[in-house]
Amino acid sequence: xxxxxxxxxxxxxxxxxxxxxxxxxxxxxxxxxxxxxxxxxxxxxxxxxxxxxxxxxxxxxxxxxxxxxxxxxxxxxxxxxxxxxxxxxxxxxxxxxxxxxxxxxxxxxxxxxxxxxxxxxxxxxxxxxxxxxxxxxxxxxxxxxxxxxxxxxxxxxxxxxxxxxxxxxxxxxxxxxxxxxxxxxxxxxxxxxxxxxxxxxxxxxxxxxxxxxxxxxxxxxxxxxxxxxxxxxxxxxxxxxxxxxxxxxxxxxxxxxxxxxxxxxxxxxxxxxxxxxxx
Ligand code: ADP
Ligand code: MG
Numbered sequence: 490x491x492x493x494x495x496x497x498x499x500x501x502x503x504x505x506x507x508x509x510x511x512x513x514x515x516x517x518x519x520x521x522x523x524x525x526x527x528x529x530x531x532x533x534x535x536x537x538x539x540x541x542x543x544x545x546x547x548x549x550x551x552x553x554x555x556x557x558x559x560x561x562x563x564x565x566x567x568x569x570x571x572x573x574x575x576x577x578x579x580x581x582x583x584x585x586x587x588x589x590x591x592x593x594x595x596x597x598x599x600x601x602x603x604x605x606x607x608x609x610x611x612x613x614x615x616x617x618x619x620x621x622x623x624x625x626x627x628x629x630x631x632x633x634x635x636x637x638x639x640x641x642x643x644x645x646x647x648x649x650x651x652x653x654x655x656x657x658x659x660x661x662x663x664x665x666x667x668x669x670x671x672x673x674x675x676x677x678x679x680x681x682x683x684x685x686x687x688x689x690x691x692x693x694x695x696x697x698x699x700x701x702x703x704x705x706x707x708x709x710x711x712x713x714x715x716x717x718x719x720x721x722x723x724x725x726x727x728x729x730x731x732x733x734x735x736x737x738x739x740x741x742x743x744x745x746x747x748x749x750x751x752x753x754x755x756x757x758x759x760x761x762x763x764x765x766x767x768x
Pocket of ligand 1: 562566567568569571572600601602603604605606607608609731732
């Protein structure tokens, strides 16, 4: 490094230019560059690439921080064998985001409680963030509550607009919205505002026929369902509760198995699943 360079001033300039990664790494890169006789262009390219990579990393970190995903729920620890009706390839394709998030299309996950809807929704959110998309995971009733407060403060439009920054809004458990929450129809306004522009991922343990409880009147229910499904991929996860199955398996294979099931299968004892209590 030439003694004529004022390194303090270089640091100051890099600060001003908002190039914090270069500010940290340039002395090391410069030393190596001098030692190995790099061309100036190679040195510049190396530090510029470094800044770009750091910027991407910081962005993903920021987006993860704001997304409020469920901790520990990833695609890697999602057992696709447990939901044979869901194609891993289709989920992987959705996780790229291109094609559906650009056009504001939706994804709807149906299935009984414990079937893995929230896990899969959060894991898809995580994969999308890693690809550079912005995602917010919300329990629908919490979000509705917030929007109702905003409405009372005459700031509903602004609250809905502030959700625009998210390429994907995950509304978990839409069917848990209670009737009194529905009366002010903020959910309908949210759905209408995002229609064909910004995507939503919705999980529900009740089919559309039961959605009358979510919205104030049948016409609004119909209009909401219509907007949601117009451009939507619907995945049905009609499986038993994962926890229940896991507990059953432990019971069947583990030490705590009740004596009755020690009887060999071929003597007419019904399969354990049929007379196990609900967990
Ligand atoms: P739902 O939202 O459909 O009620 P959850 O996603 O909350 O179900 O799943 C219940 C629990 O079981 C969670 O701890 C989840 O991680 C786990 N689980 C459900 N399905 C799977 C699966 N296919 N692979 C791994 N874990 C699963
Ligand atoms: Mg859930």
